[in-house]
Amino acid sequence: MSAMPERQLHLNAFLMNVGHHEASWRLPESNPHAEVDIEHFRELARIAERGLLDSLFLADRLILGNDPGQCPTGRLDPTLVLAAVAGVTSHIGLIATASTGYEQPYNLARRFASLDHISAGRAAWNIVTTAGDSAARNFGLDQMPSHRDRYLRAMEFVEVVTKLWDSWAADAVIADKERGIHADSDRIRKINHVGPYFKVRGPLNVPRCPQGYPVLVQAGSSEDGREFAARFAEVVFTVQQALPDARAFYRDVKQRALEFGRSPDEVLVLPGIAPVIGDTEVEAQELAAELDRLIVPEYAKRQLAIRLKISPDDLDLDGPLPSNLRTEDEIEGGKGRYTVMVEMARREQLTVREMISRIGGGRGHRTVAGTPVQIADTIEHWFTEGAADGFNVMPAVLPSGLSAFVDKVVPILQERKLFRSEYTGSTLRDHYGLRQPANYFDAVMS
């Protein structure tokens, strides 16, 4: 494992309250009020930046979780949290989730342009279409729009948002006090967008942001999702359990990007990895087993039933998954993860109880318990085998799991020359090696 490839890994810290393991909040070390404690998030950001990670990421849902009595499921607005985090960090990228399903492009374009200014060029938008009837019911609908319709709206949404970010030329603001000219108003333009979903005049009320556009992140796995990612996304999050599937996904997304006239290097693929790190293998296994013991099986069974779109009564804890589950084509929610989870259970002949334990750690993402060297080995393996440009790191317990990754795994990756030993740029585009987008209006007006 001593090769010195030129390619460098990209590492993103996926932050989830006190950890990705559903039982993490029950550990003695965990702060049960972390979900609303900004100091908790500031601390996590400082740790991630100490490890020179490219970015950190906050997911978002537009509902309270299914079972608030059972575990902490509240969440602060990610862009607000990241604006606060920006004030105590200087380099790390800040990825916030926001929905194309239930927001308006103007507000969203403004919020992310604001975050990019506030953080001096470190913002990114995780574009989600928001699956689920529960969210729909918070926004005047009885059920979610179809999968296809959600993606059609998302495409137009992103088109409008990027036009709004382009509505100011980079050099529009002149700030000439002498002549009393603040800006060249010819370089600030209306967008006059009219489409099936949106009618937006513009211009945006925020000048062009430091990165041109915040970085665009997405996580589609279905046919529509991959097309969307290949067309718009610069970073793609994905759930992958097995190396061959991960390689196939990686190749597919890069190939589709080529078909949209983009370079494969402009779309970085980051599978999730949920590490449980111990100084010895035994220690790592013990921590994993302790977390497993803290899972409440009846609660986990209800969660699994929701994910599989069936009744909990159809699940026998010590039996296999029912054989008559729906296929990916038959569901309207998130398709990709559904398939990954069902295939994993069938491939490995897991009982429902075993599956609950596997999903408890990473909701379908790959969980790995091991020593820092073992975690570094698996990261290097997937990276060099063409399955990943980097990883979405999802510690089981926070902050301790993130500290362990930063202080024990990152130095091994640095020694192997797979990961940076200092930040060489200051924006998130610098860290990910992504170019600044051209201004659409400059292109059409020149």
Ligand SMILES: Cc1cc2nc3c(=O)[nH]c(=O)nc-3n(C[C@H](O)[C@H](O)[C@H](O)COP(=O)(O)O)c2cc1C
């Ligand atoms: C790492 C990761 C993070 C995600 N974060 C969110 C999120 O914060 N909010 C959300 O509504 N969906 C989230 N999703 C779901 C995706 O946006 C998408 O709906 C899902 O991957 C299914 O896509 P598909 O229907 O194209 O398969 C996430 C997915 C992945 C893999």
